[in-house]
Amino acid sequence: MTIAADLARFALSQAPASEAASRFTELSLFDWATAGLAGRDEPVSRAARAMALGEGATGGSTVIGGGKVHPRAAALANGAISHALDYDDTHFLHIGHPSVVVMSAALAIAEVEGSRGADFLAALTRGLELACRVGDWLGRSHYEAGFHQTGTAGAFGATAAAGRILGLDEAAMTSALGLATTRAAGLKSQFGTMAKPLNAGFAAEVGVTCALLARYGVVSNPEAFEDAQGFGATHAGSDRRQAFDGIGRDWVFPEVSYKYHACCHGLHAMLECLAEIKAGGVAPEAVERIIITTNPRWFAVCNKPEPTTGLEAKFSYRMTAAMALHGVDTADLGVYDEATCRRADLVALRDKVVVEGDAALADTASQVVADLKDGTRRSASHDLAATPDPARTALRLKAKSATLLGVAQSEALWQAVSTLNQDAVGLAGLAEQLEASR
Amino acid sequence: MTIAADLARFALSQAPASEAASRFTELSLFDWATAGLAGRDEPVSRAARAMALGEGATGGSTVIGGGKVHPRAAALANGAISHALDYDDTHFLHIGHPSVVVMSAALAIAEVEGSRGADFLAALTRGLELACRVGDWLGRSHYEAGFHQTGTAGAFGATAAAGRILGLDEAAMTSALGLATTRAAGLKSQFGTMAKPLNAGFAAEVGVTCALLARYGVVSNPEAFEDAQGFGATHAGSDRRQAFDGIGRDWVFPEVSYKYHACCHGLHAMLECLAEIKAGGVAPEAVERIIITTNPRWFAVCNKPEPTTGLEAKFSYRMTAAMALHGVDTADLGVYDEATCRRADLVALRDKVVVEGDAALADTASQVVADLKDGTRRSASHDLAATPDPARTALRLKAKSATLLGVAQSEALWQAVSTLNQDAVGLAGLAEQLEASR
Numbered sequence: 001m002t003i004a005a006d007l008a009r010f011a012l013s014q015a016p017a018s019e020a021a022s023r024f025t026e027l028s029l030f031d032w033a034t035a036g037l038a039g040r041d042e043p044v045s046r047a048a049r050a051m052a053l054g055e056g057a058t059g060g061s062t063v064i065g066g067g068k069v070h071p072r073a074a075a076l077a078n079g080a081i082s083h084a085l086d087y088d089d090t091h092f093l094h095i096g097h098p099s100v101v102v103m104s105a106a107l108a109i110a111e112v113e114g115s116r117g118a119d120f121l122a123a124l125t126r127g128l129e130l131a132c133r134v135g136d137w138l139g140r141s142h143y144e145a146g147f148h149q150t151g152t153a154g155a156f157g158a159t160a161a162a163g164r165i166l167g168l169d170e171a172a173m174t175s176a177l178g179l180a181t182t183r184a185a186g187l188k189s190q191f192g193t194m195a196k197p198l199n200a201g202f203a204a205e206v207g208v209t210c211a212l213l214a215r216y217g218v219v220s221n222p223e224a225f226e227d228a229q230g231f232g233a234t235h236a237g238s239d240r241r242q243a244f245d246g247i248g249r250d251w252v253f254p255e256v257s258y259k260y261h262a263c264c265h266g267l268h269a270m271l272e273c274l275a276e277i278k279a280g281g282v283a284p285e286a287v288e289r290i291i292i293t294t295n296p297r298w299f300a301v302c303n304k305p306e307p308t309t310g311l312e313a314k315f316s317y318r319m320t321a322a323m324a325l326h327g328v329d330t331a332d333l334g335v336y337d338e339a340t341c342r343r344a345d346l347v348a349l350r351d352k353v354v355v356e357g358d359a360a361l362a363d364t365a366s367q368v369v370a371d372l373k374d375g376t377r378r379s380a381s382h383d384l385a386a387t388p389d390p391a392r393t394a395l396r397l398k399a400k401s402a403t404l405l406g407v408a409q410s411e412a413l414w415q416a417v418s419t420l421n422q423d424a425v426g427l428a429g430l431a432e433q434l435e436a437s438r
Numbered sequence: 439m440t441i442a443a444d445l446a447r448f449a450l451s452q453a454p455a456s457e458a459a460s461r462f463t464e465l466s467l468f469d470w471a472t473a474g475l476a477g478r479d480e481p482v483s484r485a486a487r488a489m490a491l492g493e494g495a496t497g498g499s500t501v502i503g504g505g506k507v508h509p510r511a512a513a514l515a516n517g518a519i520s521h522a523l524d525y526d527d528t529h530f531l532h533i534g535h536p537s538v539v540v541m542s543a544a545l546a547i548a549e550v551e552g553s554r555g556a557d558f559l560a561a562l563t564r565g566l567e568l569a570c571r572v573g574d575w576l577g578r579s580h581y582e583a584g585f586h587q588t589g590t591a592g593a594f595g596a597t598a599a600a601g602r603i604l605g606l607d608e609a610a611m612t613s614a615l616g617l618a619t620t621r622a623a624g625l626k627s628q629f630g631t632m633a634k635p636l637n638a639g640f641a642a643e644v645g646v647t648c649a650l651l652a653r654y655g656v657v658s659n660p661e662a663f664e665d666a667q668g669f670g671a672t673h674a675g676s677d678r679r680q681a682f683d684g685i686g687r688d689w690v691f692p693e694v695s696y697k698y699h700a701c702c703h704g705l706h707a708m709l710e711c712l713a714e715i716k717a718g719g720v721a722p723e724a725v726e727r728i729i730i731t732t733n734p735r736w737f738a739v740c741n742k743p744e745p746t747t748g749l750e751a752k753f754s755y756r757m758t759a760a761m762a763l764h765g766v767d768t769a770d771l772g773v774y775d776e777a778t779c780r781r782a783d784l785v786a787l788r789d790k791v792v793v794e795g796d797a798a799l800a801d802t803a804s805q806v807v808a809d810l811k812d813g814t815r816r817s818a819s820h821d822l823a824a825t826p827d828p829a830r831t832a833l834r835l836k837a838k839s840a841t842l843l844g845v846a847q848s849e850a851l852w853q854a855v856s857t858l859n860q861d862a863v864g865l866a867g868l869a870e871q872l873e874a875s876r
Binding site: 043044046047048050051054055056058059070072073076145146147148151178179181182183184185186187188189190192193194195198199202209212213216217218219220221223224227228229230231233234236 | 484640
């Protein structure tokens with residue numbers, strides 16, 4: 001069996017996914033919709049939506065923020081819109097952001113196919129898992145060479161989810177995945193530009209395109225993953241075949257990680273530590289000194305010692321630590337501004353924060369020690385790579401969504417997502433939430 | 439200046455192109471349209487057209503074979519349709535097929551912009567030249583690594599042509615080209631499948647997409663060609679900066695090569711030699727022996743000694759040599775069949791043909807010696823890489839078109855193309871020809 005054929009069989013299997021995989025699919029769907037709605041008015045979102053609507057506003061696929069277009073256009077637009085704030089989920093084994101790609105593709109096709117919510121969710125679960133496995137197969141070598149797994153590995157997950165919803169048979173699904181090998185792309189050299197979120201949109205559109213072409217009869221080279229000049233070899237893949245071991249039995253997607261803070265990902269483990277210390281009853285005025293330990297590779301990324309702008313604050317251990325202990329909601333996009341950087345109590349606490357490096361620490365981990373004026377010490381450590389508890393994750397994602405969208409909209413969105421799996425529920429409720437303007 | 443900024447300036451320059459570049463652009467446009475109309479009913483053409491029409495048949499861009507759709511869909515479909523027969527032009531410095539990509543993108547945008555024919559042609563000339571230069575910059579290393587310049591370098595030419603027609607300014611054109619670096623793709627491991635012509639369609643669509651997004655305000659990394667992890671470094675590029683030397687002053691596009699025979703490209707130089715020998719008055723019955731000399735790398739590709747099927751005949755020096763000397767029109771797709779392989783007079787001549795290898799010969803060249811029964815010898819040699827004479831090229835392309843489309847349609851198409859440059863002529867006449875059903 002070729003890799004494409006193996007993956008096609010997995011993508012189409014009617015066996016149930018693990019409970020965790022299904023549960024985290026729903027949580028990621030809610031978080032994806034939240035990130036998309038929160039980012040719908042970003043410049044890249046406006047550009048992508050304008051292009052989609054310019055292709056004829058008479059289709060059946062919803063664009064986040066308003067409009068119905070043909071599925072490929074919706075997939076492209078929604079992938080970019082939902083990744084515009086970089087506030088969507090992350091998967092460290094995938095080395096990227098699986099949901100923005102897979103969900104944008106799957107929803108666009110599911111709407112025009114009139115899918116049941118349950119079938120849409122099943123396609124998401126398989127597409128997300130496949131994207132993570134392919135990302136792991138491409139591996140660290142692929143990422144270090146300059147490729148962006150969100151764009152590359154994501155395209156295969158998008159193809160699988162879209163193809164499953166279209167009802168492709170195994171041969172056609174194999175062709176669709178093979179076709180995606182000659183189409184998937186995405187470079188990290190675009191990080192920091194609008195092309196970064198567009199990489200997600202492009203990958204979502206690749207998935208829809210390859211699935212549709214396979215349905216219309218296109219046949220491709222099924223060996224194009226492992227061919228001597230296939231996708232892996234031409235794209236610095238690590239060819240870790242064990243990345244596919246146990247696929248369909250073991251599920252890696254539940255290792256997904258969520259962003260609860262509207263700032264650089266390098267700060268998140270530290271902010272989790274501070275939330276724990278704050279929850280233990282430590283007030284800002286009780287603090288003598290705070291020592292943050294992190295992997296030193298982050299120093300070049302997010303260690304602005306005395307930020308003066310909102311953007312700088314998003315890349316500052318010291319500033320965001322002070323904000324967190326003072327109860328500023330770091331999930332809120334609006335709190336990162338010049339006024340916050342100037343606030344006297346925040347600046348005073350910021351100046352008590354020391355940042356230290358420890359190369360032995362995983363880059364997903366942080367340790368925080370707070371020395372208090374009473375001579376006692378509190379400490380906490382956190383690793384973002386730890387598998388989260390779904391019930392606690394749900395509460396936190398709801399809080400994040402309420403901060404970003406307001407309570408009413410976030411609750412309506414939660415309702416739309418959490419009822420998708422019930423009998424006879426289609427996608428109209430979810431689509432209605434995504435179309436809503438602010 | 440970055441490469442993207444340099445190329446943007448070239449793409450938008452109002453300076454006239456060389457006479458040869460303009461002339462060969464028109465010839466390639468005629469040949470592109472011929473190849474597209476001849477291939478419109480191939481399976482991959484039907485699939486790509488069905489997907490395009492499925493996205494809403496109310497757009498302004500013509501699909502070859504019928505229908506009007508939105509520009510990105512037309513670009514994708516026409517790129518695949520016009521490359522379906524692999525009968526379009528080739529450029530050896532580009533290492534690929536520039537017209538199928540650049541023309542499909544440019545026409546789709548020019549139609550909805552209501553462009554004048556002259557402006558459309560100027561955009562083609564610059565897009566084609568740019569595609570050739572980028573193909574040369576990526577170089578042999580890129581091709582040998584497994585990438586298909588038609589898909590990769592072609593996308594940049596398509597972006598330039600589409601962006602010029604859209605009226606982008608230099609900054610926006612630079613962003614459009616930068617955006618194409620994170621989107622361009624195409625693998626040779628798909629050769630022999632429907633994904634090969636689709637690579638051309640995908641690249642055409644990439645061009646339209648990137649140009650449109652730049653017009654809607656998307657900004658990308660302008661260093662993404664030469665960045666340490668830019669397109670060249672991540673895609674095994676040779677980084678031959680001299681590939682861009684003299685751009686705008688010297689034109690490489692006129693080195694373009696056309697296919698006059700509906701068979702493997704490895705046979706074409708030999709068939710040109712035989713046409714010369716036949717034109718010198720040599721009749722098949724006068725021949726004692728024919729010796730063909732070719733680069734031995736072709737032996738594994740197109741040296742079927744005794745073909746029995748049409749497909750085998752397309753890969754046979756001996757069979758096509760016999761056909762050519764007997765006056766069978768090797769431009770005609772229909773002559774490659776089992777009946778031809780069985781024809782007694784052809785088989786008798788075929789068995790007098792000897793194929794020899796000479797590694798010193800360019801792979802674009804062949805030599806043919808005909809020993810005649812009267813003891814005399816005729817010989818000819820041909821190199822496809824030689825720059826052709828435009829007037830002679832026009833005659834041959836008209837003959838090819840007449841063979842493929844019939845005299846009436848080919849003359850109407852010639853008329854539509856050759857009047858494009860006249861005042862006040864738009865694209866309706868060309869579009870009408872492309873829409874025509876057989």
